[in-house]
Amino acid sequence: MRTAQGDEPVSVLDRIIAIVEAVRECGGCASVTELAFATGIPKSTASRTVAELVRRGYLERTDAGVVIGLRLFELGARASTPRRLGVAALPVLAELFNATGEHLNVAVQDGRDMLSVISVRGRLRPAPSRAGVRVPAATTALGKAFLAFTSDESAARAITDGLDSRGRSRLERELEHVRSCAVAIDRCETFPGVVGVASPVLSPQLAPVAAISVAGPVRGMDTERMIPLVRHAALALTRRLALQAV
Amino acid sequence: MAADDPVGVLDRITVIFEVLGEDDRGMGVSELAQRTGLPKSTVSRLVSGLVHRHYLERDGSAIRLGVRLFELGQLAEAPQRLRRAALPIMSALRAETGATVELAIRDGADMVLIAMVRAGAPDASRRIGDRTPAPEWRDTPAPSRVTQPVRVPSAGIDAAITLVFSDDVDQNAAPLEAAARAIERGLERGD
Numbered sequence: 001m002r003t004a005q006g007d008e009p010v011s012v013l014d015r016i017i018a019i020v021e022a023v024r025e026c027g028g029c030a031s032v033t034e035l036a037f038a039t040g041i042p043k044s045t046a047s048r049t050v051a052e053l054v055r056r057g058y059l060e061r062t063d064a065g066v067v068i069g070l071r072l073f074e075l076g077a078r079a080s081t082p083r084r085l086g087v088a089a090l091p092v093l094a095e096l097f098n099a100t101g102e103h104l105n106v107a108v109q110d111g112r113d114m115l116s117v118i119s120v121r122g123r124l125r126p127a128p129s130r131a132g133v134r135v136p137a138a139t140t141a142l143g144k145a146f147l148a149f150t151s152d153e154s155a156a157r158a159i160t161d162g163l164d165s166r167g168r169s170r171l172e173r174e175l176e177h178v179r180s181c182a183v184a185i186d187r188c189e190t191f192p193g194v195v196g197v198a199s200p201v202l203s204p205q206l207a208p209v210a211a212i213s214v215a216g217p218v219r220g221m222d223t224e225r226m227i228p229l230v231r232h233a234a235l236a237l238t239r240r241l242a243l244q245a246v
Numbered sequence: 247m248a249a250d251d252p253v254g255v256l257d258r259i260t261v262i263f264e265v266l267g268e269d270d271r272g273m274g275v276s277e278l279a280q281r282t283g284l285p286k287s288t289v290s291r292l293v294s295g296l297v298h299r300h301y302l303e304r305d306g307s308a309i310r311l312g313v314r315l316f317e318l319g320q321l322a323e324a325p326q327r328l329r330r331a332a333l334p335i336m337s338a339l340r341a342e343t344g345a346t347v348e349l350a351i352r353d354g355a356d357m358v359l360i361a362m363v364r365a366g367a368p369d370a371s372r373r374i375g376d377r378t379p380a381p382e383w384r385d386t387p388a389p390s391r392v393t394q395p396v397r398v399p400s401a402g403i404d405a406a407i408t409l410v411f412s413d414d415v416d417q418n419a420a421p422l423e424a425a426a427r428a429i430e431r432g433l434e435r436g437d
Contacts, residue, residue: 011295012255013255013259013292013295013296014295016255016256016259017299017301020318023321024317024318024321028323029323052256053256056256056260057353060323060324062323062402067321067322067323067324068319068321068322068323069322069323069324070324070325070351070353070358072315072318072319073319073325073358073360073375074319074358074377075263075267075311075315075375076315076316076319076320076322076375077316077319077360077373077374077375078270078311078315078375079311079312079313079315079316079319080303080305080310080311080312081303081310081312081313081316082313082316083270083373084270108313110300110317115313115316115317117313117316130320131320132316132317132319132320132321134317
């Protein structure tokens with residue numbers, strides 16, 4: 001099974017989580033057979049595990065297959081970081097949207113990705129277009145804004161592990177620049193025709209907790225004009241989070 | 247209880263999630279063990295596994311619900327489908343009535359709040375993900391709340407839409423029923 005590492009015994013927890021994540025990886029809807037295949041768990045065991053997850057509302061059965069259930073919506077709505085960011089970010093995003101009209105995201109780092117926790121649709125619909133979507137941290141403005149300021153070695157390694165040595169040294173030079181101006185830019189590196197501008201949101205201890213970005217079409221969005229607006233929004237969000245913390 | 251008993255593990259994870267979901271500030275392993283009624287060693291082991299996979303997060307000694315739960319919640323089928331169908335109608339309803347509009351989905355004897363379009367100052371006491379016993383959802387505090395069911399049996403949807411009036415707004419609930427029917431039609435079409 002994929003989630004078991006090396007000779008570590010496959011625990012029940014691993015199996016439960018593998019099944020739930022396989023539903024996500026199958027696009028949010030899958031049959032028990034597909035889940036057994038995707039996880040490598042024997043079908044009878046997968047079927048029992050699904051039944052237990054359905055009984056507690058983590059998953060639901062529909063005509064089309066097994067889907068994510070209400071309990072995960074409820075727990076997800078209570079998840080600490082997205083909830084805190086959501087409360088603090090709403091006025092900041094409203095102001096930034098008024099000033100730009102572009103696509104906005106607030107995202108947190110998760111493994112090698114940045115996970116959008118709040119998304120506001122702009123005139124374009126470049127990915128990520130909604131909360132809950134992941135984008136690669138190594139190339140996006142969101143990821144580079146986070147990476148430039150993190151002192152968490154394991155988080156940084158998770159992001160840069162996939163790069164070769166040239167890619168890594170180029171990224172390191174770029175991060176130097178991001179550290180000096182607190183703004184990162186993605187010039188069509190992740191999505192063709194889409195430019196992203198992002199700035200880090202810091203905790204009172206100056207650790208990056210998130211990043212905030214503006215994304216728009218390479219033809220038509222004035223990147224230079226976005227830089228101070230995004231920087232200002234990131235500082236405002238940083239301040240609002242600090243006020244919330246007391 | 248055997249360590250490889252799936253029912254036991256899932257029950258224990260569930261009670262850990264529930265206790266943490268009640269408290270935004272989070273708590274340490276000892277308090278979590280006390281409030282879940284589970285042995286500290288069990289809590290400690292499960293928490294490590296769940297933190298490792300981002301279902302929980304650790305901030306100093308405080309343990310809280312993690313971003314992976316948020317990510318999965320964004321994929322939850324019924325609430326997200328209902329939100330897509332209802333949010334534009336809820337915005338129009340707020341504009342027409344001046345009331346805060348809430349949408350909740352039934353789960354057994356409870357209603358779970360899944361969407362909210364706020365009028366005026368945010369009421370920090372109501373948040374998405376809140377769970378309320380169904381009769382209470384309908385009846386209290388009675389004077390300021392008007393509720394309509396939203397039901398699409400063919401789509402497995404059993405929900406309710408509510409107008410919450412503040413004291414300074416005339417209670418015009420007339421558009422509520424039409425809004426509830428419009429949401430049902432949208433869901434029947436599979437919007």
